Amino acid sequence: MTVCLMVGAALLALPTPDFTLRWTHSVEKIDWVESWRINGQSLTLTGVKIKGSGAGMEPADDAKLENGWWVWQPNTTVPKLTLAASGATGSGWHFCTDSGCQDLGTTASAAITVKPCP
Template identity: 50%
Template sequence: MSGCVMAGAMMIALGSGGSFTLEWTHSVEREDWRETWEITADDRLHLTKAAVKGSGAGMEPGDGGHFEEGWWVWTPDLPPVPALVLAASGKTPSAWRLCGAGCVDLGAFSGQPVQVVPCSRAG
């Protein structure tokens, strides 16, 4: 399966498997965070893996978390969602970095939140 997501007005192609990663730096702890998302058969977004470089305020690894190559990694037990909404305050230490077939930075500057949805749901 391959596909794409819409992030604001941008269409972002995904590689085979229809998945993408979302990375950012935590605004308080200044530690890297990474999530892997996939598009489900019913065109929703499902969080399949989460990883964090450290721990601290709001950054505790989830159940079953284990240390792997410098990251705390776990599989979240959450239902798929129709969309992601990414804040764009312009005051965080990094933009959101969304990587599919290529990478793009989102929300680096103050503005409206950026909504990420499967292309089939964009409208």
């Protein structure tokens, strides 16, 4: 069974409903990783981990420190994600599935929308 996800104008067939987004905070230079799951026509944030804290990078109250990462499970559901693509952060978004990874938003362009296929 495959799951369809729209990333910008591209349709991606995913082997599982799970994917991750990883990026480095543009000011604090701290790594941030989010785990997502496609649930029908919505996306559920199932896990977050950050490699430190700083302005706008505070771990949740229930976060636990594991191997140098603050880790927690927010279980938040949204209809879509909008990823800024300023090109000014030094890197974009690292989008990964079981099939592999690709970088998004590494150059200045319009925001990238990530949502389940209709």
